[in-house]
Every structure is written in structure tokens, then in C-alpha cells.
Amino acid sequence: MNVVGNSALHMLLAQAAVLHLDRHSILHPAAPQAGHIEWLYWFIFWILLAVFVLMIGAFSRAAGKTRVAVSHPLPVMEKDEIADRRAGWGVGLATGITVITLFVVLVFSVITGKRVEGLTSKDPVTIQITGHQWWWEVTYPNPQADQTVTTANEIHVPVGTPVVVLTSSKDVIHSFWAPNITGKRDLLPGYSSAFWFEIEKPGIYHGQCAEFCGLQHAHMGFSIVAEPVDEFKAWEQQQLKIAAEPSTSEAVRGREVFLTHACLMCHTIRGTDAGSRLGPDLTHVASRNMIAAETLPNTAGALAGWIVDPQRIKPGTAMSPNPLAPDDLQAVVAYLQSLH
Numbered sequence: 001m002n003v004v005g006n007s008a009l010h011m012l013l014a015q016a017a018v019l020h021l022d023r024h025s026i027l028h029p030a031a032p033q034a035g036h037i038e039w040l041y042w043f044i045f046w047i048l049l050a051v052f053v054l055m056i057g058a059f060s061r062a063a064g065k066t067r068v069a070v071s072h073p074l075p076v077m078e079k080d081e082i083a084d085r086r087a088g089w090g091v092g093l094a095t096g097i098t099v100i101t102l103f104v105v106l107v108f109s110v111i112t113g114k115r116v117e118g119l120t121s122k123d124p125v126t127i128q129i130t131g132h133q134w135w136w137e138v139t140y141p142n143p144q145a146d147q148t149v150t151t152a153n154e155i156h157v158p159v160g161t162p163v164v165v166l167t168s169s170k171d172v173i174h175s176f177w178a179p180n181i182t183g184k185r186d187l188l189p190g191y192s193s194a195f196w197f198e199i200e201k202p203g204i205y206h207g208q209c210a211e212f213c214g215l216q217h218a219h220m221g222f223s224i225v226a227e228p229v230d231e232f233k234a235w236e237q238q239q240l241k242i243a244a245e246p247s248t249s250e251a252v253r254g255r256e257v258f259l260t261h262a263c264l265m266c267h268t269i270r271g272t273d274a275g276s277r278l279g280p281d282l283t284h285v286a287s288r289n290m291i292a293a294e295t296l297p298n299t300a301g302a303l304a305g306w307i308v309d310p311q312r313i314k315p316g317t318a319m320s321p322n323p324l325a326p327d328d329l330q331a332v333v334a335y336l337q338s339l340h
Contacts, residue, residue: 026179030201030226033116033182040112044105116183119196121162127155128166131174131187133213134220134317135280135293140236149239150268152280154288156225158232162198175211178224184210199226206294215316221294235287242271243283243339254335257328262320269339279319286340292317304333 029035130137140149157163167176169187177184182197199205209220227235246252255272258264264274270283285291288298292314296302305312308329310319324332 028180030203030205031181031197031199033119033197034180036112036115037183040108043108047101047105117195119162119198121164121196124162124164124196125157126164126166127157128168129155129176129187131167131169131171131176131209131213131220132318133171134209134216134314136176136220136222137170137280138222147240149236150281151239151284151288153222153290153293154225155222156227156232156235157199158229159199159202159226161229162196164194164196166192166194168192172213173211174209174213174220176207176222177210178205178207178222180205181207181224186211199224202226202228204289216314219293219295219314221290223289223294238287238340239284241284243269246335246338248334248338250331251335251338253328254331254333257324257332258335261324262322263332266319282336282339284339286337300333300337303336304329307332 026034026038026041029038126141128137128139128141130139136153136155138151138153138155142148165176165185167185167187168191169189171189173189174187175184176187181199182195185193185195187193203226205224205226207222207224209217211217213220246255258269259273264272264276266276266279268275268277268281268283270281274282286298290296291298291303292306292310295314296306306319307322308324309321310317311321
């Protein structure tokens with residue numbers, strides 16, 4: 001079946017798949033940092049629930065109180081003075097309880113923040129996250145340039161190992177938020193910051209830009225793949241390799257098309273003449289689960305649709321349409337799918 005003709009179907013399947021991801025769930029923490037945040041959430045939740053119940057009880061009591069029967073009615077002025085005095089005591093007591101409660105919440109919020117920030121290690125995994133409109137550049141820096149891993153939108157980390165994330169932005173303010181892992185972290189243009197986390201449970205955890213950054217802010221997602229240390233090292237070693245040589249004639253044709261069209265003006269494929277850094281590194285694009293910053297699944301149909309008309313999928317994205325001939329498009333897709 002023609003991949004272009006099926007691109008619309010794959011887009012629908014992609015949207016359905018994204019809806020089933022565990023997108024934002026602080027109630028299912030996979031890291032100690034998220035666990036501290038969850039504890040604070042429940043602490044505030046139970047306070048607010050108690051306030052809600054008390055308020056509903058007070059309103060219900062007032063609504064059900066139709067009249068007051070007394071054997072010796074008091075003078076109007078005296079009744080007003082007693083009511084005012086009681087109301088004053090009630091307001092004062094409520095104000096005092098509110099101030100104390102807010103102070104307690106403030107104290108526990110500060111304690112939680114320090115616990116979230118308290119992780120350190122002498123031998124962490126270091127990751128540089130750079131925000132772009134609208135995708136995430138992920139780099140694992142190394143003093144040896146040929147040992148530096150560069151990928152996009154999919155962050156692999158070893159389970160049970162401290163990770164330090166260095167952040168920056170190339171254009172506007174972005175916010176890195178993986179609720180299962182830790183709190184939100186702003187990425188500011190011209191300013192670098194860092195934070196730590198350590199994931200306890202293997203799995204794939206979704207993240208999202210949490211600061212409005214333009215038209216496609218909602219389609220600027222990422223995933224964190226937490227895996228055992230040996231699997232992480234195997235992935236890292238695979239990512240260090242240059243692009244695999246095409247194994248079929250169609251893939252060979254696809255590489256030729258890629259290197260003679262606009263593709264090489266924006267993307268890098270190590271081991272070829274494509275070396276631009278404007279867009280994501282595609283050296284191992286076939287190893288990723290999703291493309292277009294978690295917008296589409298990494299399938300032939302979705303990939304073809306993204307290549308031909310990315311503006312229809314993510315209006316405003318920096319990638320321009322590529323009106324390739326059907327045979328050339330099929331070949332480019334075959335080549336990109338060979339890049340594991």
C-alpha cells in the first residue's frame with residue numbers, strides 16, 4: 001500500500017495513541033522528587049477538603065435555620081450587639097485558623113522544595129536539554145567529541161542512577177515538565193540552569209512543555225525512557241555509531257534523494273554529508289518511538305506525511321514542505337527507517 005495514501009490513517013492512529021499515554025500524573029510518581037511533590041499535593045488536598053466540608057456544613061445550617069424561638073425576646077439593640085460580638089469572634093477565629101494553615105502550607109512547601117533539590121552525586125549521568133520551537137534537543141556531553149550522543153525528544157536514562165539535567169533555550173521561554181519524575185523547570189534564552197532527578201521504576205514517562213511558547217506549544221512533547229543500566233549503556237553505544245549503510249537498493253536511492261534535496265540543509269546524519277544543526281539529528285531516527293516532538297508515531301505513513309507537508313500537521317513549524325515524487329518519497333522513508 002502507498003505510504004502517502006495511508007498517511008491520514010496513521011495520523012488518526014497517532015492521535016489515538018497519544019491520548020492513551022499516561023501524560024501528566026503526579027499521583028503515580030516514578031522518582032523520589034515526584035514522590036515529595038505528590039505528598040505535598042495530598043497534604044493540601046485534605047486541608048481544602050476539610051475547608052469545603054466545613055463551609056458546606058455552615059451554609060446548610062444557615063439555610064435550614066428558619067426562625068429562633070425565645071421566651072423573652074431581647075430588645076433589638078441588645079440582640080444586635082450580641083450578634084455583632086459573636087460574628088466578630090467568629091471572623092477572628094476563622095482568620096487566625098486561615099493564617100496558621102497558610103503558614104503551615106508555606107513551611108511544608110519550602111521543605112518539599114528543598115527535598116526535591118537535595119539530590120547530588122559524584123558520578124551522575126549528565127544531559128543537556130535545549131528547547132526549540134517546537135522540539136527538544138537532547139545531548140549527552142562528553143569531553144571527547146566523538147563520544148557525545150545527540151538525539152531529539154526522547155531521553156534515555158538508567159534506572160537508579162542520579163541524572164543532572166542542564167537546560168537552555170534557543171528562542172523563547174520553554175518549561176520542561178515530566179510530572180511522574182519531577183516538577184516544572186523553566187528554560188530561559190541566554191540563561192543556563194540545572195536540576196537533578198533519579199528514576200526508580202523502568203518505563204516510558206511522558207513530558208510536555210508547560211510554558212506557552214507559541215502556536216504549537218501543545219505539540220511540544222517528549223518522553224523519558226528509564227531502563228536498566230546495561231540496556232542504557234547498550235543504547236548509548238548504538239547512538240555513538242555513525243549511520244548504518246543502506247542494505248537495499250530503495251534505501252540507497254533514499255539516501256541519494258536525502259542528500260540532494262533540502263533535507264541536508266537542516267538535519268544531521270553522521271557518516272554522510274548532511275551536517276546541519278537547524279533540525280533534529282536523524283542519525284538514529286528509526287530507533288525513536290515517536291516523531292515531531294511526540295506528535296506522530298514513528299511509522300512509514302506518519303513519516304511520509306510529515307516529510308511531504310509538516311505545516312498541515314504542525315502549522316508554524318520551522319520545517320518546510322517537501323513535495324517529492326512518490327517514488328522518491330518512498331525511498332527516503334525506506335532510508336530513514338533503516339537508521340536504527
